Every structure is written in structure tokens, then in C-alpha cells.
Amino acid sequence: MARDSDIDFRQWVLLLFVVLLGGGLTWSATSESVRSAQAEARASFNAAADLYADRVKGALSHGLDAASDLYSYYEATEEIDHVTFQRLISSYSSLNEHRKMVGVAVAATPDTVGALEAYAKEHYPGEFSLRGAGDVVGSSESGRPGSGAQRAFYMLYVWALNEDRAERWRGVDIGAYTPLNAFLEETLEKGQPAAIPMPPLETEDRSCVLLATPFVSQVGVDGVIIQILDMPKLLDEVASSQRFSRLNARFSSSWRGGAMVQDMMIIDGTFSPETFPPPAAKPWIASYEVAIGGQMWQVQPWAPYEAYRIDYGAAVITASVCLIMTGLVVFIVWSQSQRAKRVVDIVNRRTRALKEAHDELEDHYRMLQNLNKDVEEARKSAETANRAKSEFLATMSHELRTPLNAILGFSQILQEQALGPLGDKRYAEYAKDINASGSHLLAIINDILDLAKLEAGKIQIEQKRLSSRLLVDRVIALLVQQASNKGIELKAEFAMNMPDHILGDELRLRQILINLGSNAIKFTNQGTVVFRLHPRPFATGQAGWILEVEDTGIGIPEEKQATLFDRFTQVDAALSRRHGGVGLGLAICRELVDHMEGAISVRSIPNVGTTIRVHLPLMEADPETDDDGMI
Known part of the structure; x- marks a missing residue:
């Protein structure tokens, strides 16, 4: 009972841990998704605001560049008149687009006012007079009047929509308003075009921008090309793209070391007197420092929160997935806890069964140990028997070969009648049969003895200096009688680059050649048997040489070639009975070639002939040395 209570407690603790872990992961993943969505919305707004500020800067800078072009024309000919100026501005879209007024203001002091007025009357038809700004807009709009010590800036040429x-502004001192006078003087001092939000000379100009391009005439008179640009229309063109449709902006600039500041705010394409930041709920705001000519502006694009709404869809999906996964894990843990109770009961029952099975296995284990001991003893007995068999074959081969040699010797004496003539010819024929049978039996015993030595590992491959040509000549000399009896020609072919002196085991090479040559003669009824020697490297690049025996005999069927070098294997039992042999010669050749680290192969076509090839490593011997090494 106590054990079950412990299990229930652990299960409840695990469930609580899973719930807390799932809740924590859900909160973390959801928070990260929310931050990612906010960052994406902020990045989208920042990209739009950055491009918006850049386009506003480009549009204002383009206006200043156009004024510079106008001055270049004016500089080329200062005899420009009113009509030419009007036509020039009207035809130059970069100067008249979104402009409320374009003019040329000339700086004048009390000493130069008379000369300026005389010059203007010469170039204007009708009456022309120099006036103050208060005469045009009234004291309420012109603001603070300038002091008598400051220079006046009279509008000499004026173009307006x-x-x-x-007509109203022609000849008016636009520099009578102190902030404007300070800006124009500062622009002339710097000698660079500049722009500021327009101080309100007239009510309709409160949403405009003043662009000023300074110049000095050929006679040394200071002047400024004035452009009053309608900012809402310019921003409407800039924001014509859907990307900027919800963007608004606040523009601010200062001059005279910050003593004079002017700003304006455009909301939905309209000037707004509201303070910044705008009263929108959680607006998106960006701020940039922008240089308009030689004047620094602060541009603050902003948009309502709804314009770049944060997409919380991914966060909702993340939270949902996490909650579902937590619920699934809780369900799985609960299911597993219930299953664990059932498993405990099953385990208890099976534990008892396992104990009983364990006892039975111990009994079987002891039985297997006894059987293993018996198997080990049997294996050792088999190995002993195998060694005894090999030793028996080696011993009996020697014991059988000794009397057989005696039988062969005595039968040959009888056959040749060396001790005197025999009374009956049949004795000589019987002696010939005894000699042939004994020779056959001796050959079989020799093969068995060689196999027994190979199997027992008692054959050593020697590495002695030998003559390859002499080796083949001696083999042919041993086989020539057998070939002559069947009318077969024996030939030897040596490649020109085959070295004569090589290192090898002459006895084993002769045994291989005799076996292959004897076999070729045995199964060839007419034609030739050719022994060939030529060098050929192995695929690995190691030097090697080829020993081939080719005949024009009956050939070997393709399906029999794979087992040709197996022990006690004969291609045709009927042929074997006719020619003798038990199928050990080629098996011995293969064993010897393997010991020499070479390869043996066969190529045969029935009724055409057979070629058996032995590929051996080539070690060329120094003609003056006589190595006696062994492998």
C-alpha cells in the first residue's frame, strides 16, 4: 500500500511539473512572438519613414538646384526684364511646381535704395515703388518689424500663381520681418542655399517652406532667389505611393545659433497648429536630422497606430500550439500514470514467473556448461584426428612409395629381360602392365603426399636463382616421349623482354609445368601444346610474369571451369577412366600458386583448346649471385 501511495505522489508531482513547464514555455514563446510582431511593424514603419524623409529632402534640394540654374541665367545677362522673368519661371517646371511665389530679392541699405529703385523702374513697365511689408500684409501678419539698422530685401522680380x-509683393521689403531678415542674412554669410519652414508673413503661407539661394551680382550687389513652396501639395506628391498614404510629419529648423526656431506639422496633407506629438493613440514616431542645402532640419514622420498595426496572429497561433501541446503532454502523463498502475500489477505477477524461469535457466546453464565441455573435448579429438590423418597420409605415402619403387624396378628388369630371355612373351607383357599400374599408383601417392604436406604446412617455397628457359626445356624433355606417343608437337615461346635469370622455387615450378603439360597432352588428340613465358605486371603495379600452357585439345565446358581446380574434381568421369587420374593435379597446382602469392586461371573453348595461365610475382635475379633464400 505504501508503495502505491509513493507512486501516486510522484505522478502528481510530475503532472504539476509538466503544467508549470508548459505554462512557462507558452509564456516565453508567446512573448517572443509578440516582440517579433512588434519589431516587424516597427521595421516596416521605419523603412517607410526613412524613405519618406529622403524623398522630402530630395524634393526640397531639387528646388534649390533649380534656383541655382535660374541664377546662372540671370548672371549671364543682368538686363532681364519683368516679361522675360515671368516667361522663364512659367516655362521651368522645377521652379513653378507647387510654388506659390518665386522672386529675386535684392539687399539694400539707405544709401543704395535710390539706385535700386531707379534700376527697377527702367526694367518694369508702369509705376514701381519700394515699400515695407506692413503695407502689404498689415502689422498683425508681419510680426516683429526690423530695426532701422538692418538691410532691406526688396522683391525686384516676382512670379506667383x-x-x-x-503685383502686391513687387517692390516689398520681404526682410522687414526680423526672423526672415536674420535667415536671409545668414544665408548670404554662408553663401549656401538653405530652406526653413516659412514664418507666417501671410495666413496662407503658414504651411509653406521658404527656399533661399544667395548670389552676388556683377556689380557687387547681394541678392537672394526666393521660393515659397506649398508643403502640403509637395507632401501629397511624395505620399502618392500607398506605402506613405498614412504618414504625417512635423518639420522644424532653427537659425542664428538656435535663437530663432520655426516648425510646422502636416496632418493628412493639411497644416495643423496642434502640438507635437500628435494626439493619436500610441503613434509610430521617427526622427531624422536632414540637411536642406546649408540648413539642418529635424524631420519627424509619424503615423497612427492603426496604419502599421501589429499582427498578433503568429503569437496567437504560438500560444494555441503551446497550450495544446501542454494539454497533450498532461493527458499523456496522466494516461501513462494510470497505465503504470496496471503495469505494476503485471510486473509483480511476471516477476514471480521470472524467478521461476530464472531457476530453470540456471539449471539449463549448468547443463550447457557440461555440453560445452563435451563439445570442446570433441573438437580437440577432431583436431587430433585430423593431425593424425595428415601424419598417417604422409607416413603411409612414404611407406607405400618405397615398395612401389621396388616393384617398378623389378618389373622394368623383367620387361627389358635384363637377366636373360623369358620363355613366354606374355611374361614381358605382364611385366609391362605391372610397371604401368605401378607408375600410375606412384603418381597418385605422390599427389596425396604433396596435398598432405600442403595441408600440414610442411612445404616451403624457396627463392633461388634459376633459368626460366632452362626450366621449360627440361620439362619438355620429360614430356616429349608422352607427346610423341600421341603424335603431338611440344613448343616453347619466350617473350623478348622475359628475363632469363629469375628467383623462384625450381622444383615447384617444374611440378606445376609438368602437371599442366601432362594434363594438356592427356586431353589433346592432335595438334600442339605450347609453353609460353612473358612478363606482365599485376593490377597493383607489382612486377610479375606469366606462365601459360596452351593446347588444341577437347576443351572444357564453361559450366565446369569454375570447379576445375577443386580437389577430386574431374570434368568428365568417362574421360578420366580412359586417361587415369583422380583430379588432384590441378588442385596441387592451385595450392602451390597460392603459396607463391600468385593467381591461376583458365580460358577454354570446347573442341578448340584450353589455355591455363599462372601469374606469379617477378623477382629478377642478378646473374652473378646465387641466392638461397626461402619463403
Whole structure:
């Protein structure tokens, strides 16, 4: 009972741990998804705001560049008149697009006012007079009047969309308003074009930008090309892309070391007097420092929160998946805990069964140990018997070969009638049969003896200097009688590059050649048997030489060639009975070639002939040395 209580406690602890872990992972993953969604929305707004600020800067800078082109024309000919100026501005889209007014203001002091007025009357038809700004817009709009010590900036040439405005501002001192005068003077001092949000000379200009391009005439008079640009229209063109459709902006600039500041805010393409930041709920805001000519602006694009709404879909999906996974894990743990109770009961029952099975296995183990001892003893007995068999074969081969040699010797004496003539010819024939049978039996015993030595590992391959040509000549000399009896020609072919002096075991090489040559003669009824020797390296690059025996005999069927070198294997039992042999000659050749680290192969076509090839490592011997090494 106590054991079951412990299991229940652990299961509840595990369930609580899974719930807490799942909740923590859900909170972490969801928070990360929310942050990622917020970062994506912020990045989208920042990219749009950055491009928006860059386009505003480009549009204003383009206006300053156009004013520089106008000055280049004016500099080339200062005899420009009112009509030419009007036509020039009207035909130059970069100067009239989104412009409320374009003009040339000339700086004048009390000493130069008379000369300036005389010059203007010469170039303007009708009456022309120099006036103050208060005469045009009134004291309420012109703001702080300038001091008598500051220079005046009279509008010499004026172009405006509204001709009435052009007539109204022609000859007016635009620098009478102190902030404007300070800006124009600072622009002339720096000698660089600049732009500021327009101080409100007139109510309709409160959403405009003033662009000023300074110049010095050929006679040394300071002047400024003035452009009053309608900012809402410019921003409408900049924001024509759907990407900027919800963007608004606040523009601010200062001059005279920050003593004078002017800003404006455009909301949905309209000037707004509201303070910044705008009263939108959680607006997106960015801020940039932008240089317009020689003047620094602070551009602050912003958009309502809804314009770049954060997509919480991924966060909701993440939270849902995490909660579902937590629920599944809780369900699995609960199911496993219930299953564990059932498993405990099953385990208890099977434990008892296993104990009983364990006792039975111990009994079987002891029995197997006894059987293993018996098997080991049997294996040792088999190895002993195998060694005894090999030793018996080696011993009996020697014991059988000794009397057989005696039988062969005496039968040959009888056959040749060396001790005197025999009374009956049949004795000589019987002696010939005894000699032939004994020779056959001796050959079989020699093969068995060689196999027994190979199997027992008692054959050593020697490495002595020998003559390859002399080796083949001696083999042919031993086989020539057998070949002559069947009318077969024996031939030897040596490649020109085959070395004569090589290292090898002459006895074993002769045995291989005799076996192969004897076999070839045995199964050849007419034609030739050719012994060939030529060098050929192995695929590995090791030097080697080929020993081939080719005949024009009956050939070997393809299905029999794979087992040709197996022990006690004969291609045709009928042929074997006719020619003798038990199928050990080629097996011995293969064993010897393997010991020499070579390879043996056969190529045969029935009724055409057979070629058996032995490929052996080539070690060329020094003609003056006589190695006596062994492998």
C-alpha cells in the first residue's frame, strides 16, 4: 500500500511539473512572438519613414538646384526684364511646381535704395515703388518689424500663381520681418542655399517652406532667389505611393545659433497648429536630422497606430500550439500514470514467473556448461584426428612409395629381360602392365603426399636463382616421349623482354609445368601444346610474369571451369577412366600458386583448346649471385 501511495505522489508531482513547464514555455514563446510582431511593424514603419524623409529632402534640394540654374541665367545677362522673368519661371517646371511665389530679392541699405529703385523702374513697365511689408500684409501678419539698422530685401522680380499676389509683393521689403531678415542674412554669410519652414508673413503661407539661394551680382550687389513652396501639395506628391498614404510629419529648423526656431506639422496633407506629438493613440514616431542645402532640419514622420498595426496572429497561433501541446503532454502523463498502475500489477505477477524461469535457466546453464565441455573435448579429438590423418597420409605415402619403387624396378628388369630371355612373351607383357599400374599408383601417392604436406604446412617455397628457359626445356624433355606417343608437337615461346635469370622455387615450378603439360597432352588428340613465358605486371603495379600452357585439345565446358581446380574434381568421369587420374593435379597446382602469392586461371573453348595461365610475382635475379633464400 505504501508503495502505491509513493507512486501516486510522484505522478502528481510530475503532472504539476509538466503544467508549470508548459505554462512557462507558452509564456516565453508567446512573448517572443509578440516582440517579433512588434519589431516587424516597427521595421516596416521605419523603412517607410526613412524613405519618406529622403524623398522630402530630395524634393526640397531639387528646388534649390533649380534656383541655382535660374541664377546662372540671370548672371549671364543682368538686363532681364519683368516679361522675360515671368516667361522663364512659367516655362521651368522645377521652379513653378507647387510654388506659390518665386522672386529675386535684392539687399539694400539707405544709401543704395535710390539706385535700386531707379534700376527697377527702367526694367518694369508702369509705376514701381519700394515699400515695407506692413503695407502689404498689415502689422498683425508681419510680426516683429526690423530695426532701422538692418538691410532691406526688396522683391525686384516676382512670379506667383495669382497675378494679384505678384503685383502686391513687387517692390516689398520681404526682410522687414526680423526672423526672415536674420535667415536671409545668414544665408548670404554662408553663401549656401538653405530652406526653413516659412514664418507666417501671410495666413496662407503658414504651411509653406521658404527656399533661399544667395548670389552676388556683377556689380557687387547681394541678392537672394526666393521660393515659397506649398508643403502640403509637395507632401501629397511624395505620399502618392500607398506605402506613405498614412504618414504625417512635423518639420522644424532653427537659425542664428538656435535663437530663432520655426516648425510646422502636416496632418493628412493639411497644416495643423496642434502640438507635437500628435494626439493619436500610441503613434509610430521617427526622427531624422536632414540637411536642406546649408540648413539642418529635424524631420519627424509619424503615423497612427492603426496604419502599421501589429499582427498578433503568429503569437496567437504560438500560444494555441503551446497550450495544446501542454494539454497533450498532461493527458499523456496522466494516461501513462494510470497505465503504470496496471503495469505494476503485471510486473509483480511476471516477476514471480521470472524467478521461476530464472531457476530453470540456471539449471539449463549448468547443463550447457557440461555440453560445452563435451563439445570442446570433441573438437580437440577432431583436431587430433585430423593431425593424425595428415601424419598417417604422409607416413603411409612414404611407406607405400618405397615398395612401389621396388616393384617398378623389378618389373622394368623383367620387361627389358635384363637377366636373360623369358620363355613366354606374355611374361614381358605382364611385366609391362605391372610397371604401368605401378607408375600410375606412384603418381597418385605422390599427389596425396604433396596435398598432405600442403595441408600440414610442411612445404616451403624457396627463392633461388634459376633459368626460366632452362626450366621449360627440361620439362619438355620429360614430356616429349608422352607427346610423341600421341603424335603431338611440344613448343616453347619466350617473350623478348622475359628475363632469363629469375628467383623462384625450381622444383615447384617444374611440378606445376609438368602437371599442366601432362594434363594438356592427356586431353589433346592432335595438334600442339605450347609453353609460353612473358612478363606482365599485376593490377597493383607489382612486377610479375606469366606462365601459360596452351593446347588444341577437347576443351572444357564453361559450366565446369569454375570447379576445375577443386580437389577430386574431374570434368568428365568417362574421360578420366580412359586417361587415369583422380583430379588432384590441378588442385596441387592451385595450392602451390597460392603459396607463391600468385593467381591461376583458365580460358577454354570446347573442341578448340584450353589455355591455363599462372601469374606469379617477378623477382629478377642478378646473374652473378646465387641466392638461397626461402619463403
